[in-house]
Amino acid sequence: MHEPKRDELTVRQERVILVGALLPGEDHGGEAPLDELQRLAETAGARVAGRLTQKLPHIDPRTYIGQGKAEELRDLCLAENADAVLCDHDLSPAQVRNLERVTEAKVLDRSEVILDIFATRAKSRQAKVQVELAQLEYTLPRLTRMWSHLDRLGAGIGTRGPGERQLETDRRVITRRMAHMRRELADIASRKVRESAARSGEFRVCLVGYTNAGKSTLLNALTGTNDAFVEDRLFATLDTKTRTWELDGSHRALLSDTVGFIRRLPHHLVASFHATLEEAIDADLLIHVIDVSHRDCMHQAEVARQVLEEIGCGGHPVLNAFNKCDVALPTVEADLLAASLPDHVRISALRGDGLADLRARVLHLVAQRETRVTVRVHCGNGRLLALLHELASVLASSSENEQVTLEARVEPRHLPALRGAAGPSDAIIVHPAAPLHAAAGKA
Ligand SMILES: Nc1nc2c(ncn2[C@@H]2O[C@H](COP(=O)(O)OP(=O)(O)OP(=O)(O)O)[C@@H](O)[C@H]2O)c(=O)[nH]1
Numbered sequence: 541m542h543e544p545k546r547d548e549l550t551v552r553q554e555r556v557i558l559v560g561a562l563l564p565g566e567d568h569g570g571e572a573p574l575d576e577l578q579r580l581a582e583t584a585g586a587r588v589a590g591r592l593t594q595k596l597p598h599i600d601p602r603t604y605i606g607q608g609k610a611e612e613l614r615d616l617c618l619a620e621n622a623d624a625v626l627c628d629h630d631l632s633p634a635q636v637r638n639l640e641r642v643t644e645a646k647v648l649d650r651s652e653v654i655l656d657i658f659a660t661r662a663k664s665r666q667a668k669v670q671v672e673l674a675q676l677e678y679t680l681p682r683l684t685r686m687w688s689h690l691d692r693l694g695a696g697i698g699t700r701g702p703g704e705r706q707l708e709t710d711r712r713v714i715t716r717r718m719a720h721m722r723r724e725l726a727d728i729a730s731r732k733v734r735e736s737a738a739r740s741g742e743f744r745v746c747l748v749g750y751t752n753a754g755k756s757t758l759l760n761a762l763t764g765t766n767d768a769f770v771e772d773r774l775f776a777t778l779d780t781k782t783r784t785w786e787l788d789g790s791h792r793a794l795l796s797d798t799v800g801f802i803r804r805l806p807h808h809l810v811a812s813f814h815a816t817l818e819e820a821i822d823a824d825l826l827i828h829v830i831d832v833s834h835r836d837c838m839h840q841a842e843v844a845r846q847v848l849e850e851i852g853c854g855g856h857p858v859l860n861a862f863n864k865c866d867v868a869l870p871t872v873e874a875d876l877l878a879a880s881l882p883d884h885v886r887i888s889a890l891r892g893d894g895l896a897d898l899r900a901r902v903l904h905l906v907a908q909r910e911t912r913v914t915v916r917v918h919c920g921n922g923r924l925l926a927l928l929h930e931l932a933s934v935l936a937s938s939s940e941n942e943q944v945t946l947e948a949r950v951e952p953r954h955l956p957a958l959r960g961a962a963g964p965s966d967a968i969i970v971h972p973a974a975p976l977h978a979a980a981g982k983a
Pocket residue numbers: 750751752753754755756757758769770771772773774775776777778798799800801863864865866867887888889890891
């Protein structure tokens with residue numbers, strides 16, 4: 541029988557058929573079940589030649605869809621001259637093997653398609669290594685089928701076939717490569733930790749949300765830059781970008797863009813993107829960008845919330861930004877979402893609507909965290925002066941008789957360091973903070 545070639549796990553330029561098992565309780569919002577898979581396939585560079593769905597109580601353990609449906613799929617592949625089949629769920633190695641046997645086409649599952657997109661879009665060294673590691677982790681248990689054809693070259697009873705020997709070699713090579721990549725990622729991560737420690741006095745805001753919600757557009761709009769990559773495609777951004785966001789004349793925050801989330805995000809990918817998602821983990825505030833013009837916005841918001849929980853951001857303060865209000869139609873979904881997240885801000889990142897409101901909300905939170913101090917320091921105490929400039933925002937300073945007086949705003953957590961650097965003749969006077977209302981809910 542024709543053996544499909546599986547050593548290339550890519551779908552670029554291929555004609556593909558989309559296949560979905562429709563399981564009870566799986567919500568696609570108002571979207572047709574395979575619409576998102578179609579966008580994924582197209583983002584990966586494939587051409588969609590057909591779709592096939594089957595309602596099932598559960599996934600068929602042998603062939604994903606039922607045997608009869610699998611045969612129908614083979615006929616469709618033949619009729620449409622398709623090279624590959626993309627399944628909307630993740631498949632076990634055995635399910636892929638069985639389905640490939642029936643359809644005589646290459647079968648890729650949802651994770652493989654997402655990994656393929658990430659592989660082609662990764663730009664920074666970190667993103668590239670993260671994706672390759674995730675791919676190898678995903679591939680390792682699935683290697684068997686790539687070499688199974690060699691086993692038919694006459695292995696006798698009790699001897700190991702050439703396929704199996706090749707497989708062992710491959711496993712060793714891959715395992716070694718994975719160890720090397722993990723070390724490299726750890727190096728990059730520790731460099732980033734040092735970088736972020738250097739910015740520890742800053743208020744950090746991170747844009748999170750479903751892929752294509754408009755995070756990068758918002759980053760550009762808020763920071764007056766144009767360098768974050770925006771595209772009407774899934775997973776336009778794979779690298780974190782951080783920009784300074786001038787909130788007003790004396791307040792600023794660091795604003796980061798992150799990789800978008802998607803339902804059933806491959807678990808290996810979440811694990812390897814941990815370093816990239818650290819921007820979110822370390823943030824003082826998350827802005828959850830939700831595309832309220834999307835029919836499935838309610839579910840997308842829920843998926844994002846779940847991913848945040850998975851990466852350990854469940855308790856972070858969150859500001860919900862309802863984006864694309866310029867094109868959003870009033871729908872039941874959007875109304876329900878608005879009712880469930882009453883503290884949201886309505887914006888259009890593209891047109892700039894509502895951004896002043898968003899900025900005011902963030903400013904409020906930044907100010908809430910800061911304490912005003914008056915510091916009197918002897919001009920010889922260079923250490924305290926340097927610390928003040930590093931950790932606090934100095935609002936005014938004057939000097940008289942070798943004594944410098946500074947008015948500054950500082951985060952309470954830096955006060956012990958300042959006090960530690962103060963000499964006997966220096967004074968740090970902390971002014972009571974004005975009462976402020978909470979401006980953000982919890983993730
Ligand atoms: N109409 C409208 N379109 C918007 C708005 N904000 C973003 N878009 C469009 O939505 C698409 C996706 O925008 P991006 O900023 O790349 O979205 P993202 O959330 O960064 O996407 P990923 O990086 O893939 O996760 C682009 O075509 C944008 O022009 C908006 O307020 N209104």
